[in-house]
Each structure stands twice: as structure tokens, then as C-alpha cells.
Amino acid sequence: MQSINCGCKGVRSCLRCEALEPKQHLLQKNELTHDFTYDPVSKAAVGEEESGTQQSFTFSGILLWENFVSEDEERELITRMDQDVWRESQSGRRKQDFGPKVSFKKRRVCVGNFTGLPAMSRHLVDRMSKAPQLASFKPVEQCNLDYDPLRGSAIDPHLDDSWLWGEHLVTINLLSDTVLTMSLDRGWGDMDDGEVRVAVHSPRRSLIVLYGEARHRWKHGIHRRRVCSTFQELSEEFLKGGEQEKLGSELLDIYIKYIYISCLCFDM
Numbered sequence: 001m002q003s004i005n006c007g008c009k010g011v012r013s014c015l016r017c018e019a020l021e022p023k024q025h026l027l028q029k030n031e032l033t034h035d036f037t038y039d040p041v042s043k044a045a046v047g048e049e050e051s052g053t054q055q056s057f058t059f060s061g062i063l064l065w066e067n068f069v070s071e072d073e074e075r076e077l078i079t080r081m082d083q084d085v086w087r088e089s090q091s092g093r094r095k096q097d098f099g100p101k102v103s104f105k106k107r108r109v110c111v112g113n114f115t116g117l118p119a120m121s122r123h124l125v126d127r128m129s130k131a132p133q134l135a136s137f138k139p140v141e142q143c144n145l146d147y148d149p150l151r152g153s154a155i156d157p158h159l160d161d162s163w164l165w166g167e168h169l170v171t172i173n174l175l176s177d178t179v180l181t182m183s184l185d186r187g188w189g190d191m192d193d194g195e196v197r198v199a200v201h202s203p204r205r206s207l208i209v210l211y212g213e214a215r216h217r218w219k220h221g222i223h224r225r226r227v228c229s230t231f232q233e234l235s236e237e238f239l240k241g242g243e244q245e246k247l248g249s250e251l252l253d254i255y256i257k258y259i260y261i262s263c264l265c266f267d268m
Helices: 071-081 120-126 245-260
Strands: 033-039 044-048 054-059 062-065 094-098 101-103 107-111 139-145 157-159 165-174 180-182 197-204 207-208 218-224 227-234
Touching: 033 054, 062 197, 071 120, 071 165, 071 227, 120 227, 227 245
Parallel strands: 033 197
Antiparallel strands: 033 044, 044 054, 062 207, 094 139, 101 107, 139 227, 157 218, 165 207, 165 227, 180 197, 180 218
């Protein structure tokens, strides 16, 4: 394939590379799907079958914090991001990585040039800790992702790594509303056939946390939107008593220095 300035590899694609070489997996869809919408008040997935019968089931493992950042904070965050370099990534996205260098295939982690998260994130992490689920959250990786409809930006359903990254997957959604689609390839409960999908509506400037079954069992995919920041903590293997405790301690020491010692001018 000729160079078209995109970062897609394997089966992943964006509008740029699809124009030259359509990806066959995009044409394959499950014939039977069960679609639900997440209700943050009742914490249930609610849907309606073709017969008109309403179905629902408890959907645990999601925290939605609306208006996590203000309009002024959002504007400042985007300005700070755009002052840094965006790199082309897969599925039409652009990204900025702040974290250790990782080879998930070889299961290797190198601290490298990692010195902590961006200065602008300190206040955000501190605010996250006000939620009971995130009281002990210590992120050692931040990934800013730019989703642009003109590039066909999206991400297919997937499970995030759980060898290095811990229990909580935290994302801040910026610049537009979007939908986080949770899915199971096979049935759930009485729905023993077909794919089960739960649409989680994520308002602009909201924070969403996945944990428990929503983090480890249900795949998540992203519909087209503008920018998000995703934060990751360490898994138990890298904490006290784990096989990678020494490396984990080094990463957490960088985190602690970043949080408590660094002199910052960024004040939201």
C-alpha cells in the first residue's frame, strides 16, 4: 500500500487507507444483535426486543461523572495538548503518549524517558481521587487521543491489557458528546445467541471509569468524537508483593514526585 499518512496496521483502518484497500473485516457483522442503552441513574442496561418487550439487566462497573471539567478547563486542556506534537495512530486517530515504554508482546517495560504525566493533569488526578472508586488511583500512563470524523476515527471493540494496567480504566471526554459501546460477542443471561451491545452515552467534559466486569469482560469501542485523555494505573503484578514490584515502585516513585514535588505553573 502506498504511503497515505496514516498509522493503521493489520485489520485496523481509517477512511484514508480504506479508500485504497477496503478492510474485509469491516464488512462482516453479526446477524443477530441485542442492543441496550446504559441508564446511569438505575445503573442498568435497558433495551427493547423486536416483539416490543422491554428488557433490562444490572450493568455494574461504570462510573459516569458529568461536567468533570468546566468549559474554561476544557479550552485550556486542548490548548496545552495542541502545543505538543500529535502523532498519527491506528484507526484514523492521532495520539500523545505519556508513560513508560511497553512491549506487550514481549511483556517488557522500560521506564525510559518517563518523568511523569503532563503538568496540566495534576489537578485532574487530584479531582479524580474525590470519587470513592478512585481514592487510591495512581496513574502512571496518560494517552491523549484525537478522533476526527474526517479521518473516520474510531476504535473497534477490544479489552485493554490487564498484565500491566490495573483495575480502573479512566477517560475524560472532551469537545463533543460521544458513545462508548460495550459489547459481548456471545449472549448474556437469557440472550444466549448473538452479540450483546450496551451504548454508554458520554457527555462532553465528562469522566468515565470502567472497572470490574465492564473493565475485564465486556469489550469497549469508541464512536467518532474529538479528543479524550485516558489514564492507566498498575496491575497487582507491579505492586507490593508482585513479581514486578521493583519496576512498579520505580514508576510509582516517578508518579509521587510528579504529584507532590514538581513546581507547576498550570493552575486551573
